[in-house]
Amino acid sequence: MEIVLVGLNFRTAPVEVREKVSFSAEQAQRAAEELRAQGILEETLVLSTCNRSEVYGVRASANRESAGALSTFLSSFHSVRADLLNPSLYHHYDHDAVRHLFRVSAGLESMLLGEAEILGQVREAYLRAQETHLTGPVLNRLFQAALEVGKRVRAETELGARPMGVASAGMKLAERIFGKLNDRTALVLGAGTISEHVISQLRDRKIGRLYLMNRSQEKAEEFARQYNGKVMEWGAWDAALKLPDIIVAAVGVQEPLLTKALIERSMSARGNRALFLMDLGMPRNVDPAVASLYNAYLYTMDNLTEIVQQNRTARQSEVPKAESLVEEHLAKFISWQASVELIGVLDTLRDSLKQRRASFLHERLSGMNHFSSEDREHIGALMDELIEKLLIAPAERLRSEKELRKKIRNVEIIRELYLSDREKP
């Protein structure tokens, strides 16, 4: 039983290569089925996200060169030249492959350290592979353990606790004021990339009502359709500003759009309820004097960037804790793997000895006609009993061995001394 992993990620491959080797859900399943059909892998799972494409598998005993075969397969499956693909690929085997998956699941291998989405993506890939019977006992165990590592890292460390992007930091700050945002109103000014990013964060948090304002009404309407929002007429400030609890401004302007007087009027119109303003424009869209207004909380791009920077440092300090959880689960997995292998080796050894016993008896008793068939059976049974007795004591000692490394070494010794290459499980 050997676990193999071949893949590439944002560290090893540029986006042009990653794009070519990414798998849709349907492609991932087809690739896994083909890998099994071609006898390259016995169990397979393809994990593909925007930052990585990885194929995990348990290789067939007949195919000891599956990593090379996997690389060739990936190259032909995606019609990418091998000389372009191979330098970007990494290959991991057994414990290294397990450790890598656990680190991926924990968010330690993510572009955004500790991001939460990867755990959902691992879960989704696993469930899809499991439903279509592409995984087996080894990958089931491996991915269940990986999901547990991911959950523990998120529950027991601060790795994923703090926002790492400007938009998500802004949303987290809004939650510090309002709590859940599902009954709140947001107004987004502008319809560029930054606005879209913030809208997607607001949608993730199930914002109650979303209003959009943009100089180009057409673009705002496109966003409104896409994100289920309502468009407000550009410039109708007094009407628009009395509605929201959150205002996000990301418009290209030379002078601040939202002046202190304007916000003061709107605060008064809305009963001085708390107002959270995110000014993501450059130059600034909101007059800095707004920050002095009662119950108005203004955060600029610089403020949010500083918070993100602090969070990055804080997350980095959590890495050793997450890594120790990864190592703890790796040791558990190795222990499980060793116990499974021990049973496999002993079963193979028993079968091998019984086969040898049968051929030995057949050879030696062939000229001894005075033995009846009952006698022969009796001798066979006695020899089987002897084999069992000879196996019981070492098997017990192997099972009761507490030290993992010694246990694994002993299994390897039995394998090497008593089994031929053909017989090795």
Added chain:
Amino acid sequence: MNHTFVILTVLAYLLSMGLYVQFLYTGKEMTGRLATLLMFLGLGAHYLALLVSAKATHTVPYHDLQGAMSLFGWLLAVTYLCVEIYHRQRTVGAFVMPVILLFFFAANLMPSRPQTVSPVHGVVFALHVTLSILAYAAFALSCVLSLIYLGEERLLRMRKLGEVVWRLPPLELLERMSHTSVLVGLVTIVVGTSLGFLAVDRNVAEHYSYFDPKYVFTLFVLLLYVVYFRLARTAAWRGARASKLCVFNFLLVVVNFAVVNLFISQHHRYF
């Protein structure tokens, strides 16, 4: 026996406080649950300590300052737990537990004083005292919540977000929690004060004159909390101003509890 319960209470409260603080920094759900569980255990032991003390003195534990303070601490813990469960928010525990512990320690460490035995007895009177102390405890809790609000609001305004701000309850939740607590205080003080008048009227009207400066002060405090309750929902006051008023009101409660009771009132000593 009382010593055993006192030690158990201190242990449970101290552990609970430690876990609440840890929960505030780490946000680990299991730590928070353990903190709440230990607070429940502390409440149980604290209750038994009060019971043993009442049995030993053959009277309810509020005829002396120690008893009143201990009962105040116990009722503050009860009120806090109710608010924690109702609002599903336990990060405030790290700030409330020190106050509870402070009162419990003060009650058990200060030298005992002769008891002032009230000529009024009976269930109605006991309810009057208990509800009055419960009202003080609820007002104390609203004060702690308002202080947290003011601190968090200031940090958010100054954009100084350390480790803890991300774990504190949202400002609007803190406001709601404070309102809940003040509402509990208002209801209990109204009922408690009415029961007090009833107890005096029924039993020993001849011992008391119907006027005590404490009545005026209590009604004044009551009025200020009603004003807070009303103002906290208005445009001009909602937010930090209302929280400051809540803290100010509690300072008057402290004056009512300490100065008026000890130096001005003739019939109220420690409640």
